[in-house]
Amino acid sequence: MIEATDFKNAMSLLTSAVNVVTTAGASGRHGFTASAVCSVTDTPPTLLVCMNKASRSHEYFVENKILTVNVLGSQHENISNVFSSKMNSEQRFKHGVWTELKTGAPVLKDALVNFDCAIDQIQAVGTHTIFICRIVAIRQSQHEHGLVYFNRAYHQVGEVEVA
Numbered sequence: 001m002i003e004a005t006d007f008k009n010a011m012s013l014l015t016s017a018v019n020v021v022t023t024a025g026a027s028g029r030h031g032f033t034a035s036a037v038c039s040v041t042d043t044p045p046t047l048l049v050c051m052n053k054a055s056r057s058h059e060y061f062v063e064n065k066i067l068t069v070n071v072l073g074s075q076h077e078n079i080s081n082v083f084s085s086k087m088n089s090e091q092r093f094k095h096g097v098w099t100e101l102k103t104g105a106p107v108l109k110d111a112l113v114n115f116d117c118a119i120d121q122i123q124a125v126g127t128h129t130i131f132i133c134r135i136v137a138i139r140q141s142q143h144e145h146g147l148v149y150f151n152r153a154y155h156q157v158g159e160v161e162v163a
Helices: 004-011 058-064 074-083
Strands: 019-025 028-034 037-042 045-052 066-071 113-125 128-140 146-150 153-157
Touching: 019 058, 019 074, 028 045, 028 058, 028 074, 045 058, 045 066, 045 113, 058 066, 058 113, 058 128, 066 128, 074 146, 074 153
Parallel strands: none
Antiparallel strands: 019 028, 019 066, 037 045, 045 128, 066 113, 113 128, 146 153
16 A cells, blocks of 8 residues: 555655646635646647645635636746645735636736636545646746746746856
8 A cells, every 4th residue: 555645755756837726706716726737638628637625715616617727937936835825815816917818717917828717527536626627718928937846846947048
C-alpha cells in the first residue's frame, strides 16, 4: 500500500503549471490555486481540473457550473499565494486586475492564458472532484515567462533574453 505522504513527496517532483481557478454566480466570486489542471482533448477543446472536496468554495464551483483557468505568469507568485491563503473570497479578488470573457467567471487580465469554461461533467474520486470543462473562450497575453511549482517551490520558465 502506498502511503499518502510517500505519494505527496513523489508528486512534489512533478513540475506543474500554477493556475488560479475561478468561478462566479449568485454566491459571488470564488477562486483557488491549482496545479492539477490538464488538457483532455482538442475536439471539443476540454480541460480537466481537480479540486479538493473539503475546499470552502467547492460547493460554489459545483453550483455555478462555470470556471476559468487563469494560467499564471512569473509575475504572479503573490496571486498564487493569495488564492491558496486563508483570505476570504472578497479579499482575494482585491489582488490583480479582473475582468470576464464569455461565462462571467473572473479572468485575471494579465495571466499567460485564460481558459473560460463550462463544466460539463463532475466526478468524485477519493478526496477530490474532477471537473471536465469545455472551453468556450481563450485569451492569451504577450507574457513569455510562466510560473511552475516544483519540489515545493516556485520557479520561472520560459526563454531568457540574452543581452
